[in-house]
Amino acid sequence: MLIFRGGAVARHDLSPSELQAHVEKWYRWSDELARQGRRNAGTALDNPGAAVRGHERVVTDGPYAESKDLVTGSMIFEAASLDDAIDVARTCPTYEFGGSVEVRPVQDPRI
Amino acid sequence: MTLVDERPAAVSSTELVEDLFRKEYAHLVSALTRVVGPSNVPLAEDVVNDALVSAMHAWRFGLPQDPKAWIIRAAHNRAIDIIRREQRHRSFLPELATTTALTGTIEAALAPAAESVSQLAMMFAVCDPGLNRETHMTLILRWLCGLSPKEIGQAFLVDTQTIDRRLHRGRGRLRQLGRLPDVDDLPDIGARRDSVLRSLYLLFNEGYHGSNPDDPVRPFLCEDALRLTELLLDAKATAHPDVHALAALFCFDAARLSTRLDEHGVFVPLVDQDRSRWDRARIERGLMHLARSATGDHMSRWHLEAGIACEHVIAPSIQKTDWDRIIGFYQVLAQQSWSPIVALNRALAVAERDGIDAGRRELIALAGEPKLSRYPFYWAARADLERRADCHTAAREYYEQAIVLARSPAERVSFERRIESLEIS
Numbered sequence: 001m002l003i004f005r006g007g008a009v010a011r012h013d014l015s016p017s018e019l020q021a022h023v024e025k026w027y028r029w030s031d032e033l034a035r036q037g038r039r040n041a042g043t044a045l046d047n048p049g050a051a052v053r054g055h056e057r058v059v060t061d062g063p064y065a066e067s068k069d070l071v072t073g074s075m076i077f078e079a080a081s082l083d084d085a086i087d088v089a090r091t092c093p094t095y096e097f098g099g100s101v102e103v104r105p106v107q108d109p110r111i
Numbered sequence: 112m113t114l115v116d117e118r119p120a121a122v123s124s125t126e127l128v129e130d131l132f133r134k135e136y137a138h139l140v141s142a143l144t145r146v147v148g149p150s151n152v153p154l155a156e157d158v159v160n161d162a163l164v165s166a167m168h169a170w171r172f173g174l175p176q177d178p179k180a181w182i183i184r185a186a187h188n189r190a191i192d193i194i195r196r197e198q199r200h201r202s203f204l205p206e207l208a209t210t211t212a213l214t215g216t217i218e219a220a221l222a223p224a225a226e227s228v229s230q231l232a233m234m235f236a237v238c239d240p241g242l243n244r245e246t247h248m249t250l251i252l253r254w255l256c257g258l259s260p261k262e263i264g265q266a267f268l269v270d271t272q273t274i275d276r277r278l279h280r281g282r283g284r285l286r287q288l289g290r291l292p293d294v295d296d297l298p299d300i301g302a303r304r305d306s307v308l309r310s311l312y313l314l315f316n317e318g319y320h321g322s323n324p325d326d327p328v329r330p331f332l333c334e335d336a337l338r339l340t341e342l343l344l345d346a347k348a349t350a351h352p353d354v355h356a357l358a359a360l361f362c363f364d365a366a367r368l369s370t371r372l373d374e375h376g377v378f379v380p381l382v383d384q385d386r387s388r389w390d391r392a393r394i395e396r397g398l399m400h401l402a403r404s405a406t407g408d409h410m411s412r413w414h415l416e417a418g419i420a421c422e423h424v425i426a427p428s429i430q431k432t433d434w435d436r437i438i439g440f441y442q443v444l445a446q447q448s449w450s451p452i453v454a455l456n457r458a459l460a461v462a463e464r465d466g467i468d469a470g471r472r473e474l475i476a477l478a479g480e481p482k483l484s485r486y487p488f489y490w491a492a493r494a495d496l497e498r499r500a501d502c503h504t505a506a507r508e509y510y511e512q513a514i515v516l517a518r519s520p521a522e523r524v525s526f527e528r529r530i531e532s533l534e535i536s
Contacts, residue, residue: 009168012160015259019167020132026171042172046165073171 001106002075002089007099010067014097025093033077033088040077068098076106127178130331132163133257135182138226140254141233141291143190146220148204149236149285152254158193162186183221190217204290227345230255232291234339235349238306239284240299247310249277256314256335266332268322294348304349308357308413311336315361319368324519327378330368337361352407355400356414362397363420366390378525380495382429394424415444419456434464451480455489467500487516491526503533 008014008022033040047070051060079085082105089101128134136159143155162185166178175181191214194207206216219225237250252258258266260274285291297303318332340358343349370384401417418440426432441457454477462470474493483489494509510530517523 009164012164013259014164014167015262016132016136016163016257017130017262018259019163020127020130023167023170024127027173030172040172044169044171046169072168075172 001104002077002085002092003071003102003104004073004075004092004094005071005100005102006068007072007094008097009072010070010099011097022093022096025096029091029093030075038077038079038088040075042073042075044073045071068100072099125174127174130257130334131178131182132166135159135179136163136257137230137255139183139186139221140257141229142220142225143186143217144254145225145229145232145291146190146204146207146216147194149288149291151201151203152282152285154193154197158190159186161189165189179223183223187217187221190221227342228293229291230339231294231342231346231349234307234342235294235297235300235303236285236288236291237281238303238310240302240306242281242284244306244310244313246277246281247306248313249274250281251310251314251339253278255339256332266317266321266323266329294346297348300348304343304351304353307343307349308340308353311340312357312413314339315364319364319371322518324521327519327521328368328372330365333361333365333368337365352404353411353413355404356411356417359397359400359404360413360417360420362393362400363417363424366393366397366424372521375524376521377528378521380525381423386427389424397421397424410443412444412447415440415447419444429463432463434460438464451477451483452486454480455483455486455492459492462496467496471496471500485516487513487518487522487526490516491529494526494529498529498533507533 008019014022030040030042048061052058053060077085077088079088082103085103085105089103092099092101094101139159139162140152140155143158144152147154162182165185166182169175169181170178194203194213194217195210197203198207207213220229233254234251237254238247242250249263252263252266253260260271260278263269264271264274294300315333315336318329318334318336321327321329321332323329337358340354340361343351343354344358366389367384369390370386370388371379373379397417398421401421404414404417419437422433422437422440437460438457441453441460445453445457455474458470458473458477461473471493474489474496477483477489490509490513494506494513497503497506497509507530510526510533513526514523514530517526
């Protein structure tokens with residue numbers, strides 16, 4: 001799983017054409033992964049949200065992190081290894097505007 | 112808030128409409144300004160920017176079925192949120208007072224049916240006689256083309272602070288209007304229309320032969336100029352034979368856009384352009400506009416320039432061009448408003464009709480014009496005629512003069528190539 005943090009959404013100074021050019025890079029990227037046979041499912045998260053915490057189930061407003069660390073979405077795809085998944089993460093367009101990607105294997109509950 | 116989002120159906124292998132974000136920015140800022148009033152332009156800008164950011168965010172893994180409708184809905188929701196929140200601090204128009212009225216008003220304002228009405232209102236409001244030409248252009252680029260201050264500055268080689276100052280002046284002027292008037296209600300529609308047409312002409316030229324040396328041809332600005340010009344034909348108050356003439360001029364020139372630079376980004380002279388690659392559909396559209404421009408009782412500058420551009424695009428070659436007609440148009444143009452550039456172009460037409468020597472005489476007669484002595488294409492024109500008269504040494508000297516004055520690599524390399532084609536022993 002790739003977990004996307006920050007990036008263009010944390011910036012407030014992008015012009016309409018910069019925004020369009022950036023989103024085009026993203027969906028072309030996920031299309032390209034699919035073309036390579038890496039079936040993928042991406043999820044974009046919206047703001048604001050809420051957090052529920054503790055015994056008392058206290059609800060607080062989101063966002064909970066600084067905008068550069070805010071989780072903005074995730075994507076699950078099949079990879080041969082962690083290195084393979086890192087190679088995919090390297091090709092993500094998010095770095096153009098300072099985003100970061102966390103790469104985590106999803107555990108398989110089957111025996 | 113929807114927790115389970117109607118997930119954008121990932122439409123693979125479709126693409127967004129070119130410049131959708133810029134066009135929707137222009138559409139929605141104009142539409143919202145009509146609702147919240149010109150004193151709240153910044154609020155409209157914020158709403159639209161938020162809507163575009165959320166589109167960028169939500170569409171990363173696939174496009175919605177109808178991207179335009181998606182953006183409009185996002186702007187609609189955001190506008191209602193912000194107007195409700197701001198209601199206590201600002202005075203909005205009365206139709207925004209209650210929730211039902213607010214929703215209905217925003218819905219109607221953002222509907223595609225109102226698109227041209229609001230953009231026309233915005234265009235005519237910013238071309239205010241109290242603002243100068245540079246400010247008209249800047250405001251059109253910002254609010255009707257959706258360019259950021261930085262992008263406008265890059266297009267015109269002006270620093271961003273200057274652009275911000277012009278935007279500030281424009282906002283101040285707009286604030287004095289209580290409402291964005293519909294074009295049908297403008298008392299000074301004629302004067303404003305002239306300013307609008309002049310600004311659109313400059314916008315087109317900036318795309319056709321712009322001031323940025325690294326990027327002298329930017330077709331998107333030409334497209335915007337044509338789009339906005341044709342918008343004027345949607346309303347009775349702004350449709351006018353002059354508008355058709357300007358649209359015709361843009362169509363004829365835009366038809367040649369793809370052949371003006373070669374694959375290395377170097378200017379290609381008219382004589383070497385591949386006429387089979389000129390855009391036939393554009394030329395047809397230009398001819399339609401030209402026919403409709405002929406209904407008035409006067410010949411504007413745009414009529415004359417469109418007439419000249421038309422002769423060029425319908426001719427099968429330089430030799431078969433109707434130079435007589437072109438010289439006739441230049442003659443009238445010179446009578447209406449003489450300029451050294453008009454005289455230069457006339458001289459070149461004379462060279463084609465009456466021979467190289469006649470053209471050379473006219474060009475030499477213009478040598479004292481200060482504007483032309485700094486204009487690279489004047490020297491290139493003189494060089495071209497010397498070359499054709501087999502005076503290659505003089506041709507070389509003039510091309511070198513053109514190279515010194517060249518404003519972009521696209522111009523410079525074009526002149527250098529012509530030197531290479533000379534035969535000098």
